[in-house]
Amino acid sequence: MKLGRISLLRIEKGEPADIDLLNYVKENLEKRFHLPCEIADSVVEVPVSAYNPKRKQYEGEIFLKIIRGYSRQKKRITLGVTKVDLYTDPLNFIFGLAQCPGNSAVISLCRLYPSFYFLPYDEDLFRRRTLTEAVHELGHCMGLRHCKLRRCAMAFSNSIEDTDYKQPDFCDNCRKKLDRIME
Ligand SMILES: [Zn+2]
Numbered sequence: 001m002k003l004g005r006i007s008l009l010r011i012e013k014g015e016p017a018d019i020d021l022l023n024y025v026k027e028n029l030e031k032r033f034h035l036p037c038e039i040a041d042s043v044v045e046v047p048v049s050a051y052n053p054k055r056k057q058y059e060g061e062i063f064l065k066i067i068r069g070y071s072r073q074k075k076r077i078t079l080g081v082t083k084v085d086l087y088t089d090p091l092n093f094i095f096g097l098a099q100c101p102g103n104s105a106v107i108s109l110c111r112l113y114p115s116f117y118f119l120p121y122d123e124d125l126f127r128r129r130t131l132t133e134a135v136h137e138l139g140h141c142m143g144l145r146h147c148k149l150r151r152c153a154m155a156f157s158n159s160i161e162d163t164d165y166k167q168p169d170f171c172d173n174c175r176k177k178l179d180r181i182m183e
């Protein structure tokens with residue numbers, strides 16, 4: 001089932017992600033995927049069951065399950081956005097997770113904040129990182145796999161350096177694949 005609309009769903013336990021950031025992501029996703037994008041009015045509570053106290057992190061798959069439910073109900077491709085730190089075995093952490101292909105994805109802002117690396121806040125950098133990871137995960141939803149070109153949004157990120165090296169855009173090859181998929 002391919003859905004023709006993207007929804008950004010905030011999944012938070014405290015302050016939801018800043019609306020200006022989400023508007024920026026929304027506008028830029030529309031340009032890249034040529035689909036209408038919206039910010040869901042409702043904010044979903046972080047699932048307590050996803051918390052792993054040993055790791056002090058949240059299991060990404062449980063987030064994906066909740067997002068899948070929302071996606072089915074609202075008939076939208078849904079990108080969850082959360083500030084909590086996510087992981088999925090065997091990885092130490094993840095910037096995001098997606099069904100490939102599918103209608104559900106999630107990104108964590110936790111490790112995109114410069115403050116996570118004890119660096120001063122940098123709005124442009126933080127926005128660019130968020131968009132890059134959003135494009136990456138939604139690319140997976142559309143059926144794109146990891147790309148070997150390190151500049152491409154579909155390159156795998158093992159570290160924030162990898163994310164910063166990437167562009168929030170697809171390489172020519174991934175762009176072509178996406179255009180073919182979206183025809
Ligand atoms: Zn990926």
Ligand SMILES: [Zn+2]
Nearest residue numbers: 147152171174
């Ligand atoms: Zn590529």
